[in-house]
Amino acid sequence: MAHPHRSPEELLAVDGQRFESFVAALRLLQLSHESWKLLSGRVQAKLDDQEVARFADALRVRPVIQVIATNVGPDVAAAPNDKAGNLAKQVPVCIGARLMLTCNLWQQVGLCNGACGTVYDIVWSPGADPIRDQLCVIMMEFDKYTGPAFLTTADGRKIVPILPVDRDFLVGATLCARTQFPLISITEDRIVTDLSCRDFQTGLSYVAVSRVKALQGLMLDAPVRPQSSDIHIPPGRYQDEDEGPKA
Template identity: 60%
Template structure:
């Protein structure tokens, strides 16, 4: 995020209930306890906001602006809204396709304790895992095929996300054996 030359803030969740602050995001409705953000930062939506318009879990975009309520102190108070320019937003717009993302609240359990977390349904996404990119199509990707696949087909998923061979950058040389999860058949 340093390359953005923009001030960054740490957006902290509002947690309620014993143990809520220690709960991982996957137990708290995909809401992070905290995440850094700045204008221009790449972010990913962690929930379905509006499926017909392309605002789905995994949708990516860039932060256009961050706004606070009147009278709020940006160094102390959380933002009221994060404005995001989503890559594939397909909903109505007026002049621009900037989408306001508001905090959401999710209820969850920690043991027998009912807890709640209020946070923006966003995470920073300058890079993502192969699993998270499974339904995406990208113009450019950088991937590393040098390490052995821990799951059959994971390298295929990685390279098949890119639209052209020119958009594929392999981070390191690789041995064809690293692509196999088992011994290849004769003739390969």
């Protein structure tokens, strides 16, 4: 609730602290009633038309797969990105996701560390099981790529393949290795997502929401109900989730 004596800057700071606490709780899939109300307040049906219009061009975050790195060596699975050749322990991927390159592949044409792009397609090896087996290629359209295209879409977009890379590094005095796509997720100003169904694997609700910078940048397609989500919410009354839009 807004405090009448707080400045807009103070209110934003309070909202930021609440959002950080909420995201931390969501990472564990454990929400308090207060956090649940915070999340429920971002359902599209509760937002006014002007607020909904802000999300017209927002990124739509849908259920994704987690690409888990292949690690060789003791304790290497816990090694952070910056200690493992800028390769992430896991990368959430779906068609349409915005990702950033974490190494220099071909600097002259724009495939360099920090280059941003959009996932066009994800590919498994022939005969692979998409449930159990890792991807072999992520097809990307990079924003500022100027080189030759692996394929060109009907509307002229240049698509290039990104393959997993290997990195050797030391954990203490032990030589270790990690294999992973040299990509990480990008934080967005605004996203639209749906956390109401179990299509989101355990932990992916956190992945989706953590892609946004602030609570005001999040809009939900549908309410989060305890019985239809992997998020644990303490027993209680949830009748306000069906309220109409705010004035």
